[in-house]
Amino acid sequence: MRTWLLLPLAALFATSAHAAGPEDGRFSMSLLGGVDTPFSGDVHEGAVSAVPDLGPLNPALAGIDAELRIGARGHDRIYDNASSFGLELAYGLSDRSELFGQLRQTSADDGNVQVGGAFVPALATELPVYGNFGDYKALSAEAGYRYYFGDAGSARPFIGARIGATRTDAIAATFTIPDAGITIADAPFYDSGWIASGGLDLGVIVPVSDTFSFTVASGVRYTSDLKDDDSAIGGLGLGRINDTGSRLSVPLTLSARWDF
Numbered sequence: 001m002r003t004w005l006l007l008p009l010a011a012l013f014a015t016s017a018h019a020a021g022p023e024d025g026r027f028s029m030s031l032l033g034g035v036d037t038p039f040s041g042d043v044h045e046g047a048v049s050a051v052p053d054l055g056p057l058n059p060a061l062a063g064i065d066a067e068l069r070i071g072a073r074g075h076d077r078i079y080d081n082a083s084s085f086g087l088e089l090a091y092g093l094s095d096r097s098e099l100f101g102q103l104r105q106t107s108a109d110d111g112n113v114q115v116g117g118a119f120v121p122a123l124a125t126e127l128p129v130y131g132n133f134g135d136y137k138a139l140s141a142e143a144g145y146r147y148y149f150g151d152a153g154s155a156r157p158f159i160g161a162r163i164g165a166t167r168t169d170a171i172a173a174t175f176t177i178p179d180a181g182i183t184i185a186d187a188p189f190y191d192s193g194w195i196a197s198g199g200l201d202l203g204v205i206v207p208v209s210d211t212f213s214f215t216v217a218s219g220v221r222y223t224s225d226l227k228d229d230d231s232a233i234g235g236l237g238l239g240r241i242n243d244t245g246s247r248l249s250v251p252l253t254l255s256a257r258w259d260f
Contacts (some may be wrong), residue, residue, distance in 0.1 A: 020061075020205075020208065020212055021205055022092035022146075023092045023094075023259070024093065024094050026054070026091075026259055027260070028089070028092070029088070029090075029257070030257040031085075031255065032254065032256075034083075034085075034251055034254055035074065035081050035083060036083070036251045036252035037249055038074070039076060040076075041182055041244075041248050042075070042244045043073050043075055043078045043133060045072050045243065045244050046072040046241070050082070051065060051068060054066055057182045058181050059164040064120065066118045066121075067118070068124070069116045069118070069119060071114035071115065073113055073131075075249070078111035078133055079133075079136050083107055083108070084106045084107075085104070085105055088103075095148075099146075100146060100160075101142070102142050102143075102144070103140070104139070106139075106140065107135060107138070110134065112130065114128050114129065115130065115131040115175070116128050130141050130175070130177075133171060133175050133189065134171045135168075135171075137168065139167045140167075140223075144161050144201070146158050146160035147160065147162055155204055155206045157204045158203055159218075160201035162198055162199050164196075164197055165196060166196075167193065168190070168223075168226055169192050169229075170190060171189050171190040172188055173189040174191055184232065189232075189233070190242060190245060191226075191228070193226075195223055195224045196230070197222060199222055200220050203217025204216055212258055214255060215255065218250060219250070221249045221250075228243055230242070
């Protein structure tokens with residue numbers, strides 16, 4: 001029984017005459033999917049702002065002042081893992097190197113987190129402030145270079161680098177102070193738009209036939225600051241908290257590749 005289980009693995013990684021992979025003048029197409037895990041970068045920064053009258057936010061609190069104490073919150077805390085899928089076309093420069101172009105969609109569901117507190121002197125207490133941030137959706141168009149090690153026909157590690165642009169969708173946020181009956185619903189937070197992106201890749205290609213292979217890859221991805229929208233939060237003295245949005249993440253991607 002153990003022998004039967006090992007046979008498919010032996011066939012998969014065998015260094016036979018399989019020639020899938022880069023070759024001078026050869027094109028390839030890949031379909032890819034995976035997850036993208038953020039490890040650095042803030043969705044918003046921290047700030048302290050005095051609100052002299054809570055009346056405009058809740059008429060029952062007219063004449064009562066407060067101090068908003070907002071803390072920085074990262075992509076990893078608000079969005080956690082994102083899913084990704086895409087399409088890649090590549091052109092072989094040799095049996096060890098290739099140029100590629102890739103379109104990739106990355107998305108993460110909306111996230112809810114306590115963003116800070118509102119200190120109310122009249123109550124001598126700090127009330128929790130929560131933020132619900134809309135879905136994170138990004139479309140990346142990137143080009144890059146990839147270099148392979150080892151001999152063609154076997155499982156081969158590779159390294160690569162990419163650069164391009166990413167278009168992110170607009171993000172709205174709903175802020176609530178439940179203990180004070182205050183809700184700021186669907187406040188514009190980030191505009192849609194194109195930003196710079198890039199990354200480094202590390203992975204392995206495994207040939208299955210002369211024209212088909214799959215790759216497993218990781219690395220690091222970077223997107224620059226998002227385009228802020230202060231139209232709703234600027235009046236609260238919080239206009240600078242969204243002067244950020246850059247994201248560093250680690251992808252884990254599985255690709256199916258056809259060479260032709």
